[in-house]
Amino acid sequence: xxxxxxxxxxxxxxxxxxxxxxxxxxxxxxxxxxxxxxxxxxxxxxxxxxxxxxxxxxxxxxxxxxxxxxxxxxxxxxxxxxxxxxxxxxxxxxxxxxxxxxxxxxxxxxxxxxxxxxxxxxxxxxxxxxxxxxxxxxxxxxxxxxxxxxxxxxxxxxxxxxxxxxxxxxxxxxxxxxxxxxxxxxxxxxxxxxxxxxxxxxxxxxxxxxxxxxxxxxxxxxxxxxxxxxxxxxxxxxxxxxxxxxxxxxxxxxxxxxxxxxxxxxxxxxxxxxxxxxxxxxxxxxxxxxxxxxxxxxxxxxxxxxxxxxxxxxxxxxxxxxxxxxxxxxxxxxxxxxxxxxxxxxxxxxxxxxxxxxxxxxxxxxxxx
Amino acid sequence: xxxxxxxxxxxxxxxxxxxxxxxxxxxxxxxxxxxxxxxxxxxxxxxxxxxxxxxxxxxxxxxxxxxxxxxxxxxxxxxxxxxxxxxxxxxxxxxxxxxxxxxxxxxxxxxxxxxxxxxxxxxxxxxxxxxxxxxxxxxxxxxxxxxxxxxxxxxxxxxxxxxxxxxxxxxxxxxxxxxxxxxxxxxxxxxxxxxxxxxxxxxxxxxxxxxxxxxxxxxxxxxxxxxxxxxxxxxxxxxxxxxxxxxxxxxxxxxxxxxxxxxxxxxxxxxxxxxxxxxxxxxxxxxxxxxxxxxxxxxxxxxxxxxxxxxx
Numbered sequence: 232x233x234x235x236x237x238x239x240x241x242x243x244x245x246x247x248x249x250x251x252x253x254x255x256x257x258x259x260x261x262x263x264x265x266x267x268x269x270x271x272x273x274x275x276x277x278x279x280x281x282x283x284x285x286x287x288x289x290x291x292x293x294x295x296x297x298x299x300x301x302x303x304x305x306x307x308x309x310x311x312x313x314x315x316x317x318x319x320x321x322x323x324x325x326x327x328x329x330x331x332x333x334x335x336x337x338x339x340x341x342x343x344x345x346x347x348x349x350x351x352x353x354x355x356x357x358x359x360x361x362x363x364x365x366x367x368x369x370x371x372x373x374x375x376x377x378x379x380x381x382x383x384x385x386x387x388x389x390x391x392x393x394x395x396x397x398x399x400x401x402x403x404x405x406x407x408x409x410x411x412x413x414x415x416x417x418x419x420x421x422x423x424x425x426x427x428x429x430x431x432x433x434x435x436x437x438x439x440x441x442x443x444x445x446x447x448x449x450x451x452x453x454x455x456x457x458x459x460x461x462x463x464x465x466x467x468x469x470x471x472x473x474x475x476x477x478x479x480x481x482x483x484x485x486x487x488x489x490x491x492x493x494x495x496x497x498x499x500x501x502x503x504x505x506x507x508x509x510x511x512x513x514x515x516x517x518x519x520x521x522x523x524x525x526x527x528x529x530x531x532x533x534x535x536x537x538x539x540x541x542x543x544x545x546x547x548x549x550x551x552x553x554x555x556x557x558x559x560x561x562x563x564x565x566x567x568x569x570x571x572x573x574x575x576x577x578x579x580x581x582x583x584x585x586x587x588x589x590x591x592x593x594x595x596x597x598x599x600x
Numbered sequence: 601x602x603x604x605x606x607x608x609x610x611x612x613x614x615x616x617x618x619x620x621x622x623x624x625x626x627x628x629x630x631x632x633x634x635x636x637x638x639x640x641x642x643x644x645x646x647x648x649x650x651x652x653x654x655x656x657x658x659x660x661x662x663x664x665x666x667x668x669x670x671x672x673x674x675x676x677x678x679x680x681x682x683x684x685x686x687x688x689x690x691x692x693x694x695x696x697x698x699x700x701x702x703x704x705x706x707x708x709x710x711x712x713x714x715x716x717x718x719x720x721x722x723x724x725x726x727x728x729x730x731x732x733x734x735x736x737x738x739x740x741x742x743x744x745x746x747x748x749x750x751x752x753x754x755x756x757x758x759x760x761x762x763x764x765x766x767x768x769x770x771x772x773x774x775x776x777x778x779x780x781x782x783x784x785x786x787x788x789x790x791x792x793x794x795x796x797x798x799x800x801x802x803x804x805x806x807x808x809x810x811x812x813x814x815x816x817x818x819x820x821x822x823x824x825x826x827x828x829x830x831x832x833x834x835x836x837x838x839x840x841x842x843x844x845x846x847x848x849x850x851x852x853x854x855x856x857x858x859x860x861x862x863x864x865x866x867x868x869x870x871x872x873x874x875x876x877x878x879x880x881x882x883x884x885x886x887x888x889x890x891x892x893x894x895x896x897x898x899x900x901x902x903x904x905x906x907x908x909x910x911x912x
Contacts, residue, residue, distance in 0.1 A: 342864035353687040356649035
C-alpha cells in the first residue's frame with residue numbers, strides 16, 4: 232500500500248482502518264463497560280482533557296481508539312463541540328463538595344483532618360507476578376504476602392468523626408492574615424463568564440480562561456512544564472496547601488420554580504499550592520473534571536509562576552496555555568505525516584541553488600581576510 | 601534429574617530488593633562520597649517500587665547498607681508515624697527483615713526525610729537523608745554542567761550575592777529549609793531540606809551522614825568530625841528558626857523544633873516534630889522507663905557546641 236496511493240484512495244483508507252481494527256480487540260459493548268468499570272483513572276484523564284464529563288463516552292472513545300489517548304480525547308472533544316449548551320450549573324463551592332481525599336503538606340494536621348482517601352501513593356510498586364501464573368504453586372508460595380487491613384480503632388470505639396466538606400486550609404491562613412482575603416465579587420451570571428470553548432483565548436487571558444485552559448490541558452504537557460519549574464527553572468518553591476478529590480453535585484435551577492436541584496454527581500479534583508518566599512503567602516490553583524492529581528499539582532505550580540518576569544517558557548502564560556492544549560498540540564504533531572513534498576521541493580530548490588553558488592564562489596567565506 | 605532440581609527455588613526479589621550489581625555500585629559511590637566530603641557523586645539510581653521523588657535516593661542507600669543485624673528508624677518530617685515513614689519502614693523491613701525502632705538511641709541506621717533527630721547521634725550511627733535537589737547552586741544556575749564548573753572552581757560568589765539581595769529586600773536571609781553549607785571549607789552543599797534548626801547538628805558530628813537524591817542521581821556525604829558551616833556574613837549571621845515561646849501541647853517540651861497545628865477557631869497549637877523523642881518524654885512522664893539522650897539544643901535553646909551558631 233504505497234503512501235501516494237492514499238491520495239484520494241478511498242479503498243486504501245478503508246484497508247488501513249480495517250488493519251488497525253484487526254490488531255485491536257473487537258469493539259464491543261462489553262469492552263466499553265469493562266473500560267469504564269476497571270480503568271476509572273484513564274477515563275477521568277480523557278474526560279478532563281476532553282472537557283466533557285461522560286464516563287460512558289470516554290470509555291467508548293478509549294475502546295474505539297485502542298487506548299490511543301490523544302485520539303480518544305479528540306473523539307470526545309469532537310463530540311462535545313456538537314452539543315448544545317442547555318443550561319448553566321450553579322457554582323460548586325468547597326464546602327459543598329463530598330470530599331473523599333484531602334491532604335495538606337503545609338501542616339502536619341489541619342482543621343477537619345488529613346483524609347488519605349483512595350490512593351496508591353504508599354503502595355509498594357511490585358508487579359503482582361503471582362497473578363500471572365496462579366496455577367504455579369511453587370511460585371505463589373514465594374509471592375509477597377498480601378497486605379492485610381485492620382481498623383486502628385479498638386472494638387467498641389467509635390470511628391473518628393469525618394467531615395465530608397471541611398473548610399479550606401487557605402481559609403485558616405486568611406484568618407491568620409497570612410494570605411490576602413478573597414476579593415468581594417458580586418454574583419455573576421454564569422452565562423457572562425468568558426468561555427474558552429466559545430471564544431479564543433487572548434493574552435493576557437482572563438482568569439476564567441486560564442483556569443479553563445488548565446482544566447482541559449494535556450496532563451503530560453502540564454507535567455513537563457510544571458516539573459521544569461519545580462526542579463530548577465522556577466522562582467517559587469511552593470508547598471501543596473491542599474489537594475482534594477471529591478464528588479460534586481451538579482446543580483441546576485429549575486426553569487419554572489427557580490429551585491436548585493442536583494442533576495448528577497461528577498468526580499472533581501483540585502489542588503492549591505502556596506509559596507512562602509515573600510512577606511505574604513501566594514496561591515496557585517488548578518481544578519479539573521475527574522481525579523487527576525498530577526495535573527492539578529503541576530497546573531497549580533504553573534498558575535503560581537505563569538506571570539513571573541524571568542524569561543523561562545513556564546513563566547509565560549501564553550507559552551504554557553498554547554502548548555499544553557492536547558488536541559491542538561497532538562494534532563499539529565501528527566500533521567507532519569501528511570505529504571509535504573511540494574513545500575519540501577520548494578525548500579530543496581533553494582538549498583540546491585545556494586550550494587551551487589557556494590561551489591562557484593572563488594574563496595571560502597572563512598578565507599576572506 | 602530435572603532442570604528444576606538443579607535450580608534455586610525462584611525468588612521474586614533479592615535481599616534488599618536491589619540486585620548485587622546495583623548494591624556494589626552504590627557502595628563504591630558512597631565510599632567516594634565519604635572520601636570527598638560534600639562532593640556530589642553521580643550514580644545510576646535504579647527505579648524502586650516507591651514513587652520517584654518519594655525517598656528513593658535514601659532508600660537505595662539504606663537498602664545497600666542495612667544487614668539483618670541492624671536496627672532501623674525511619675522518619676518523615678520528624679515523625680515515625682506518618683504514612684510515608686511507615687510505608688518506607690514497612691518496605692525496608694519486608695525486603696531485609698531488619699529490626700525497626702522509633703528510638704533514636706536504639707537505631708544503627710536512621711533514614712530521614714527533612715529532619716535530624718533532637719537527640720544527639722553518636723559514633724557508629726548512620727543518618728541517611730533523602731534529598732529532592734542535591735544542587736545548592738540550582739537557584740543561581742539551573743544548568744547542571746555549568747554548576748559543576750562552579751563547584752570545581754569553588755566559585756560561590758553568586759550565593760553570597762543571593763544572600764545579600766535577600767538582606768536588602770527583606771532585611772534578613774529568606775532561605776527556609778535546605779540552607780546551603782560549606783563542607784570542610786571546600787564544597788558548597790545542600791544539607792537536604794532539613795530546617796535551619798538541624799543544620800548545626802551536622803557540624804563536627806560523631807555520626808556519618810549520607811545524602812542521596814534518587815531522581816537527580818547524585819549522592820554525597822558528611823563523614824564524622826567534618827566542618828559544616830552555613831554560609832553567612834561576618835556581621836550578619838545564619839539564624840535557626842525561632843522556637844521561643846512554643847510549648848509542646850503533649851509533653852510541655854520547649855526549645856525543640858515544633859510542628860504548628862492550625863486550630864479551626866483561629867491560632868495554632870504546637871507539638872514536638874520529633875515523635876520518637878516525644879514518645880519517650882511521655883513514657884517518662886507516666887513514670888515508665890525511658891532513656892533520653894542528650895539533645896542538640898538544651899531546654900534554654902542553647903546549642904551543645906558553643907560558638908557554632910554565631911547568632912546566639
